[in-house]
Amino acid sequence: MNIIEIIEKKRDGYPLSDEEIKFFVRGVTDGSIPDYQISSLLMAIVLNSMDDNETAVLTYEMAHSGYVQDLSMIPGLKADKHSTGGVGDKTSLVCVPVAAACGVPVAKLSGRGLGHTGGTIDKLESIPGFSADVSMYDFIKNVNEIGLCISASTAELAPADKKLYALRDVTGTVQSIPLIASSIMSKKIATGSDCIILDVKAGCGAFMKNEAEAKALADAMIKAGRAAGKKVSAVISDMNVPLGTNIGNSIEVIEAIEALKCRSESHFYDTCKKLASEMVSLSLDIDIKDAQSRCEKALESGAALEKFEKMISRQGGNSKVIEDYSLFKQPRYSYAYRAPVSGKISNIDALLCGKASCLLGAGRLDKASVLDLSAGITLKASKGDTVKKGDILACLYSDKSDISDTLHLLENSYSFEEK
Structure with a gap:
């Protein structure tokens, strides 16, 4: 050939x-x-482009280009969840323990962040002592004994994708639905889970800029996953504005803990419940209303929070952070960004907020970047709120003494309908 x-x-x-x-x-x-x-x-x-069969074959071959995890020692249908990336997206920290509390064995491999989208592993590693480098033996043991484990992806999984992704990044070939779908799904298939729930983001802060693109990607991934014998479902979610109120690492973990305590901003909380319900419905083969009811009970009873606490402890972390947020690394400086005018907030640009958080130290500008796990942004006002000039719109946290570049980005991220 x-x-x-x-x-x-x-x-x-x-x-x-x-x-x-x-x-x-x-x-x-x-x-x-x-x-x-x-x-x-x-x-x-x-x-x-590629047709459905080409995409499915490419996905399968990439998945089997290296080590494919065997999770057969874990009873039941194992679930995994993947987000295409967004700003303030800490949903995995909530929906994984919720699903586990409902009886779904969740075996999740996650990545680190690069650019304006944060990674689940970075967030978890802001918990003092937490280790995401889990051996295969302990990965299976944790899922069997406590119902869940979130571990860092390894280079042994889908090595063909690693090579192709690196080339796509420098050759202007990133924006292709078949290539994006095969890249994501090859890694998910190689992790060995039976059920894959996809959170496909759409908006300025996501890779898919509109709902039509997001639906096309979701459709391609569903078909590729099902062709490989997996149960797959997808949720399209908005990423035009940041998800929740916190953008960073440790502060996103705190927001996730608050959600597990049923004390969270409604849009983020509802998104987490929707994804968790999909995981439960798909894995336990029950209708979505039953799954939603079980997820509500898992949250309200504290069972989901208990699962998260057990996962932290099992992976070497200090689970006392659940009740004492001061145990997280604290930033050297905090700043307030105030409304430049009076009026109604008509938009908060997710992409610019994500970039601003990166400049504070919360994200990687390149693969060699060292994260400031305490850095980030807390939004004090939401889209649609009416504010007065001088009101605090956001609190910024960083070890940097000069954040003028960050403030410039924030100035451009807010739009107002002035009175």
Whole structure:
């Protein structure tokens, strides 16, 4: 088989055969196909797309390009949840323990953040002592004994995706539904869970900028996952404004704990319950109303909070943070951003807020960046609120003494209907 002929075939708009896709993924994994030819085929895919079968085969082959986790030692249908990324998105910290409290075994592998979207592992590692590097033995043991575990992804899973993603990032080939879908789903399939719940974000703070794009991606991922024998469902959620009130790491964990205590901002709380209900419905094979009722009971009874506390302890963290937030690393400085005018807040740009949080130290500007786990932003006013000039709109936390660049971003992130 000849990679040049495969490139030319896709360049001319023809679908690739299963064998041609297998040959390509194998060549990516073992290094026999050079980067420039891989990049050429990626661009041809961006320009001419892939049909459902091509996407499904690419996803499956990427998933099996390395180690595929065997979770058969965990009884029942194991669930995993994935978000396509957003600002203030700490939903996994809530919906995972809620689902576990409802009897769903949750075996979740998560990543770290890069850019304006934060990573679940970074947030959890803001808990003193918490370790996300869990051996396979302990991963299975934790799920069997306490019902849940959230661990960091490893390089052994879907190595073809790691290579392709790195090339896509520097060759202008990121924006392709088949390539995004296969990248996400190959890793999810390789984790070994039976049920995959997808939270597909749409809006300025997400990779999919509108609902139509988000629905197209969700549809592609559902089809690819089901073709691999997985149960898959998706929720489309808004990311035009930040989710919840806190953007950062430790402060997002605090907000998640507050949600588990049933003390949370309504939109974030409702999003968490919706995702948890999908996890419970899919894994336990019950109707969504029954799942919603069980999730409500898990929250109101404190069972979900107890699951989160047990997970923290099992993974070496100080579970006392649940009642004493001062145990988190504290920022050196705090600042107030005040309303420049009186009026109604017509928009809070999620993307700019995410970038502002990064500049404070909460996110990575590159892979070598060291995070300030105490840094971040707490929004004190929401879209639709009426404020007076000088009112505090946001509190900013950082170890940096100069945050002028952050304040400039925040100034541009707020829009007002002036009185």
